[in-house]
Amino acid sequence: MNPFLFRLFRYNEIRVHELNYLFWECTTRCNLHCRHCGSDCTTVSGNPDMPLEDFLRALETVPVRERVPGFTVVLTGGEPLLRPDIDNVVRSIRERGVGVGMVSNGYFYDEKKHERMIEAGLGALTISLDGLEESHDWMRGRSGSYTRALKGIELAAHSRLAFDVVTCVNQRNFHELPRIWEVLQGVGVPQWRLFTIIPIGRAASDQEMHLSNEQFLGLMEFIKERRAVPSPMKTTFSCEGYLGPYEEVVRDTPYFCHAGVNIASVLIDGRINACPNIDRDAFTEGSIYKDSLWEVWNSGFKRYRNRNWAKVGSCRGCPVWKNCLGNGMHNWHGSCEAVLNCHYGKIRDASAPEKP
Amino acid sequence: MKWLRNILKGVSLTAALFVFQACYGAPQIPEEEMEQAMVETKAEEAPAEEDAAAETPVVAQAE
Numbered sequence: 564m565n566p567f568l569f570r571l572f573r574y575n576e577i578r579v580h581e582l583n584y585l586f587w588e589c590t591t592r593c594n595l596h597c598r599h600c601g602s603d604c605t606t607v608s609g610n611p612d613m614p615l616e617d618f619l620r621a622l623e624t625v626p627v628r629e630r631v632p633g634f635t636v637v638l639t640g641g642e643p644l645l646r647p648d649i650d651n652v653v654r655s656i657r658e659r660g661v662g663v664g665m666v667s668n669g670y671f672y673d674e675k676k677h678e679r680m681i682e683a684g685l686g687a688l689t690i691s692l693d694g695l696e697e698s699h700d701w702m703r704g705r706s707g708s709y710t711r712a713l714k715g716i717e718l719a720a721h722s723r724l725a726f727d728v729v730t731c732v733n734q735r736n737f738h739e740l741p742r743i744w745e746v747l748q749g750v751g752v753p754q755w756r757l758f759t760i761i762p763i764g765r766a767a768s769d770q771e772m773h774l775s776n777e778q779f780l781g782l783m784e785f786i787k788e789r790r791a792v793p794s795p796m797k798t799t800f801s802c803e804g805y806l807g808p809y810e811e812v813v814r815d816t817p818y819f820c821h822a823g824v825n826i827a828s829v830l831i832d833g834r835i836n837a838c839p840n841i842d843r844d845a846f847t848e849g850s851i852y853k854d855s856l857w858e859v860w861n862s863g864f865k866r867y868r869n870r871n872w873a874k875v876g877s878c879r880g881c882p883v884w885k886n887c888l889g890n891g892m893h894n895w896h897g898s899c900e901a902v903l904n905c906h907y908g909k910i911r912d913a914s915a916p917e918k919p
Numbered sequence: 920m921k922w923l924r925n926i927l928k929g930v931s932l933t934a935a936l937f938v939f940q941a942c943y944g945a946p947q948i949p950e951e952e953m954e955q956a957m958v959e960t961k962a963e964e965a966p967a968e969e970d971a972a973a974e975t976p977v978v979a980q981a982e
Binding site: 575576579581584586632633634635637639662664665666686687688689725726727729754756758801802803816819821822825826838839840891893 | 924940946
């Protein structure tokens with residue numbers, strides 16, 4: 564797409580800022596102990612699960628006339644399936660004319676759970692698969708998690724759900740990518756989405772989680788190649804950052820961070836943010852226990868909608884600023900003196916692509 | 920400018936621009952399915968509205 568026209572489109576989207584994607588961090592309890600967890604989730608969380616009624620009260624501040632047809636609540640965690648009332652959660656949101664999606668590690672997504680979720684009205688699901696058996700179980704900190712996740716993937720792939728599989732690419736699974744592609748295509752997955760880690764939570768100090776510039780460039784080439792192969796499974800890179808020459812090559816549409824433009828989240832303690840992986844202390848806009856979610860959406864989120872504050876560090880004077888606007892909001896943490904991850908810079912600085 | 924947005928959304932060449940996915944979120948649900956959900960919800964709400972209308976004369980009588 565013509566970059567100028569796309570920037571016009573983006574400018575208009577920011578002005579209109581229609582809320583159509585709302586995360587709910589409904590629990591921070593988790594049955595796994597993933598090496599890359601951005602939430603630092605634990606089996607026994609310091610925060611109790613947020614009562615459904617509290618979330619529904621916040622959701623109902625969004626006037627019915629403002630709930631656009633695609634308006635979706637995405638349940639995240641922690642592991643949402645650990646909530647004993649998960650069926651009721653899905654059903655209650657769906658009854659309000661709002662779609663429901665879920666991000667799960669797939670461990671508990673067996674046939675029974677699948678049937679109950681479909682019956683309750685779940686519309687979209689993402690399950691993580693972070694490698695072949697050994698790598699996935701290593702990454703997830705629990706043996707058997709690969710087998711169970713794959714079973715869940717098979718169930719979801721053959722249902723009416725809008726479904727995809729995500730893989731966090733790291734040093735361990737980088738060379739497994741072609742075989743993971745075969746596995747997922749073999750079980751009928753419609754879309755495989757790859758992403759890389761940002762240095763937050765447990766992943767901040769774990770070097771095995773991070774790709775070198777050459778590997779990152781190799782990842783771009785891998786996705787480009789797979790997209791050129793006729794396949795019922797679409798391979799794509801997540802919208803986590805601006806990719807310069809790979810824009811619209813590894814994704815369908817140009818890069819656009821929708822955080823605070825179309826995306827909000829209600830965090831486990833009631834705080835209102837954009838995406839759950841964005842720095843909670845630096846970018847929280849309010850609390851559902853003190854503020855109206857809808858009012859905060861309309862009057863807050865200014866730093867998300869005008870990102871001139873991000874023209875610092877390597878972003879200051881950057882030639883691609885107008886396309887990138889400082890990369891994804893989750894790449895800004897703490898005092899925001901510099902962007903944590905520059906995808907464009909990784910590609911620019913790589914000497915040659917390393918093949919997966 | 921919502922009018923511009925609505926025009927663009929209706930043009931098949933640009934409609935794909937509006938389908939996004941949060942970096943770590945689930946896919947968007949196809950709009951047809953969502954519209955169906957809206958219809959179902961409205962149908963469920965309808966009897967409640969009728970009940971409310973039926974109660975109005977009683978209130979008026981009491982006044």
